[in-house]
Amino acid sequence: MITLQFAGVNALFALAVYASLWTGVLSLAPVFFGAVSAFTFGYFAGTLGMTPLLGLLLGAALGAALGAVTAGLLIRLDSHYLAMATIAMVLIGRVLILNLPEQTGGASGTLVPGDLGTWAWLIGTLLVAAYLMARLAGSRFGLAADAVREDPAVAETLAISPRRIQFVGMVISGVLGGAAGILQSSFLRYIGPDTFYTHLGFVTLAAVVLGGAFHWLGPIVGAVVFTILPELLREPMGEYDRVVTGVLLVVIIIYMPRGLVDVRRLRLVRSGWWRRDGPAPGGPDQGEPTAARAEVAP
Amino acid sequence: MQLLIQQLLNGIALGAVYGLFAVGFSLILAKMGILNVAHGTFATWGALSSYWLVSEQGLSFWAALVIGVAFAGALGVAADLVAFEPLRRRNAGTFAPIIASIGIWIVLLTLAEAFSGPTATSYPTESVPTEPIRVGGLLLLPAQVISVLALVATVTAIHLLLTRSRFGAAVRAVSVDPRSATIVGVNARRVLVTVAFLAAAIAGLAGILAALSDNNVSFGIGEALLLKGFAAVVVGGYGDIRGAALLGVAIGVLEVMSAQYISSGFRDAITFGVLLVVLVFRPQGIFGERQLVRA
Amino acid sequence: MSELAVDIVGLTKAFGGLTAVDDVTIQVPPRRIHGILGPNGAGKTTVLNMVSGFIQADSGRLDVLGQDVTGMRPFQIARRGVGRTYQNIRLFPGMTVLETVVAGAYGQRRSTIAGALLMSPAERRERREMRARAADLLDRVGCRAPHSALAETLSYGDQRRVEIARALATNPRVLLLDEPTAGMNDAESQEVGQLLVELRESGLTLILIEHNMRLVEDFCETVSVMNSGALLAEGAPTWCLEQDKVKEAYFGKRSDAARIATLRRARRGPGGS
Numbered sequence A: 001m002i003t004l005q006f007a008g009v010n011a012l013f014a015l016a017v018y019a020s021l022w023t024g025v026l027s028l029a030p031v032f033f034g035a036v037s038a039f040t041f042g043y044f045a046g047t048l049g050m051t052p053l054l055g056l057l058l059g060a061a062l063g064a065a066l067g068a069v070t071a072g073l074l075i076r077l078d079s080h081y082l083a084m085a086t087i088a089m090v091l092i093g094r095v096l097i098l099n100l101p102e103q104t105g106g107a108s109g110t111l112v113p114g115d116l117g118t119w120a121w122l123i124g125t126l127l128v129a130a131y132l133m134a135r136l137a138g139s140r141f142g143l144a145a146d147a148v149r150e151d152p153a154v155a156e157t158l159a160i161s162p163r164r165i166q167f168v169g170m171v172i173s174g175v176l177g178g179a180a181g182i183l184q185s186s187f188l189r190y191i192g193p194d195t196f197y198t199h200l201g202f203v204t205l206a207a208v209v210l211g212g213a214f215h216w217l218g219p220i221v222g223a224v225v226f227t228i229l230p231e232l233l234r235e236p237m238g239e240y241d242r243v244v245t246g247v248l249l250v251v252i253i254i255y256m257p258r259g260l261v262d263v264r265r266l267r268l269v270r271s272g273w274w275r276r277d278g279p280a281p282g283g284p285d286q287g288e289p290t291a292a293r294a295e296v297a298p
Numbered sequence B: 001m002q003l004l005i006q007q008l009l010n011g012i013a014l015g016a017v018y019g020l021f022a023v024g025f026s027l028i029l030a031k032m033g034i035l036n037v038a039h040g041t042f043a044t045w046g047a048l049s050s051y052w053l054v055s056e057q058g059l060s061f062w063a064a065l066v067i068g069v070a071f072a073g074a075l076g077v078a079a080d081l082v083a084f085e086p087l088r089r090r091n092a093g094t095f096a097p098i099i100a101s102i103g104i105w106i107v108l109l110t111l112a113e114a115f116s117g118p119t120a121t122s123y124p125t126e127s128v129p130t131e132p133i134r135v136g137g138l139l140l141l142p143a144q145v146i147s148v149l150a151l152v153a154t155v156t157a158i159h160l161l162l163t164r165s166r167f168g169a170a171v172r173a174v175s176v177d178p179r180s181a182t183i184v185g186v187n188a189r190r191v192l193v194t195v196a197f198l199a200a201a202i203a204g205l206a207g208i209l210a211a212l213s214d215n216n217v218s219f220g221i222g223e224a225l226l227l228k229g230f231a232a233v234v235v236g237g238y239g240d241i242r243g244a245a246l247l248g249v250a251i252g253v254l255e256v257m258s259a260q261y262i263s264s265g266f267r268d269a270i271t272f273g274v275l276l277v278v279l280v281f282r283p284q285g286i287f288g289e290r291q292l293v294r295a
Numbered sequence C: 001m002s003e004l005a006v007d008i009v010g011l012t013k014a015f016g017g018l019t020a021v022d023d024v025t026i027q028v029p030p031r032r033i034h035g036i037l038g039p040n041g042a043g044k045t046t047v048l049n050m051v052s053g054f055i056q057a058d059s060g061r062l063d064v065l066g067q068d069v070t071g072m073r074p075f076q077i078a079r080r081g082v083g084r085t086y087q088n089i090r091l092f093p094g095m096t097v098l099e100t101v102v103a104g105a106y107g108q109r110r111s112t113i114a115g116a117l118l119m120s121p122a123e124r125r126e127r128r129e130m131r132a133r134a135a136d137l138l139d140r141v142g143c144r145a146p147h148s149a150l151a152e153t154l155s156y157g158d159q160r161r162v163e164i165a166r167a168l169a170t171n172p173r174v175l176l177l178d179e180p181t182a183g184m185n186d187a188e189s190q191e192v193g194q195l196l197v198e199l200r201e202s203g204l205t206l207i208l209i210e211h212n213m214r215l216v217e218d219f220c221e222t223v224s225v226m227n228s229g230a231l232l233a234e235g236a237p238t239w240c241l242e243q244d245k246v247k248e249a250y251f252g253k254r255s256d257a258a259r260i261a262t263l264r265r266a267r268r269g270p271g272g273s
Ligand SMILES: Nc1ncnc2c1ncn2[C@@H]1O[C@H](COP(=O)(O)OP(=O)(O)OP(=O)(O)O)[C@@H](O)[C@H]1O
Pocket: A297, A298, C015, C018, C020, C038, C039, C040, C041, C042, C043, C044, C045, C046, C047, C087
């Protein structure tokens, strides 16, 4: 049961990663957003007391603000540097926590009220997040995000400003990451420097990659698989369960780059392209149709 | 004055390790176009394997250093064969190699954690050179001297290799376009594997020297180096290993100086502050010519 | 400043040592179908890329519909009324035919994220309207493939039609077409020609790169001929194609040595027209 709850929180984090990947930005920043909102929540809940709903809204708002600042500073970087910079944010987050013991409790961490750590809050938040994503898919923003991710250069000649779309993606990513951080801390009731660190980032990213980064259902499915799988493996594999996460990540990205929830494949099957005389998808100049064709210089 | 010079030397020695790591990191980024976040774990495994050879197998430190470096290099080659080459063949684009390298990071980090256990140790004191060298009131530790020499030797060797040799020309051809390089008779696979080996071996060397300088062998070595190395590559500019090496040294000096004269808590904050400022205002780095900002 | 739809003055672009476009001037008045001709590697696509902002010119000036757009980002140029298609078709993998065209309408839509999240009636109406408009555009360009099919699975001809529809969805006033009939048979090419005329009637200015001479002669009012980055001739298509230097550049003739000599001569005189 506990495991399923964490699957839910991880799904929120994964949706946050998905929100920026949707616009062609690979970012682990949601883990950092989650850390900031959780420690802020811990600090204020400890000193002022705070109702659960207010806490959740605070987390989302703080995440949005951080997302906006991050995007404002980093969006123009080359995608490699951008990805690395967000990984650096996660690593730096831990340094900050350790160096601000007054506010964060430093190495010994902080206690957080557990009011939000219930099924009702978790499912409620997840439903709201899924609704959000479902509404955005197919909207003006959603189609522009698809276009920017698939081919930013072409998107730009359709009057779409990729940076603007990526900015919005990062803000949405911040909202979801901030909220996920609050819920995570509430379930754990204790947060420390390692709570929002690389391991969470890895699981989250693995979830998005496995589930599929091309439909909002993907990250949710992936998070459930990647939270339950290590639990099942803990018995036979002991401390090595994470190795499976890593290996799966490599295998999936090579053999199933569009993940489990692959809308494109469904559409291919539905339109039965192999029976037509049209060219097979991914024809001569198309390469692997992932996020990727992205940076190809015009 | 005495203190200032001493701290400057300490900073240079610390920075030499960062610079060394940055050279490997930038080599694989600039020449193979791969942002390899598993690079830190190559350093970790260089340190862990050499430690194991010294303390469990009774090898001399120098023999263990050589084998540890080669082992790290082999891990780099393995990563290339298992993950990057299949992706290259599938033409998988920008993100796939980063994600694959995160997978490798997870695997190697988990294994390192399991191998070393949670507590940090250090090389047995009797097996490593520890006798300090005194030069007129200044104190130099052997580890510091070795680090600086290693950086100078590595940067010189790699720079000459890339600019003066036929291999360097082949690397350039492959990094621009592996397919055309193959057509003009370059064995692209061999070039890529060699670069992967060199980059990871340099990381291994950096890891061993970091462990020696810190007197601390643990699975966390690579993470710290990854951050500093990334900062050095970004600030130094993409593509020229000399920039990365120089900035690694600068970061080391900055850290030691800010710890000495401002506050030790600020040590990391200042490095990251510099990183952020450069990322925002000069994303191509101080020495960078090639524009990496999205056009 | 001018009443020209597209005013390219002295545009130059070098890739490394190769000058792909060398001091090219092309001026196209509104409601004109203008062709750009030239052998492979002449620099035609590079000109189009610079007009759409896809790549930045090294020097030269670019005005579109009376506005100076030199140095602008592609999305800014697109907002000022320039649409384009690609020689090596660039459709979005994973998107259906209809989605692709609706994505092109981004700049025409007014709905906001809040509207989408709150399911506002205006946003829902807009979605419907955009889909209807996209369907109209697909009919107009003669794409008969099912709208729910993946765009990348269509025949090359239909892929090119979807690209034209996607460009038209941006509601352009200048449309740049890079070899729109490549891979089509004669009948299909003539259909595209008819479409060009219809679009011109509705007020568009069209610049197209085309290798099909029959299409050029039938539908282009003026052409610019390029070779090795430089402009070789411009004027009415029939006249241009009769010029010796054009024939030589295009088809090669006599011995190679003679051809190379002619090319040299042609390059020495800048502009050529
Ligand atoms: N992005 C680029 N980088 C380097 N060289 C380029 C680039 N784009 C074009 N070139 C070169 O510039 C020259 C002109 O190319 P361009 O594509 O404009 O020719 P074209 O007239 O469109 O030919 P085609 O009829 O084959 O399409 C060619 O030699 C080409 O190799």
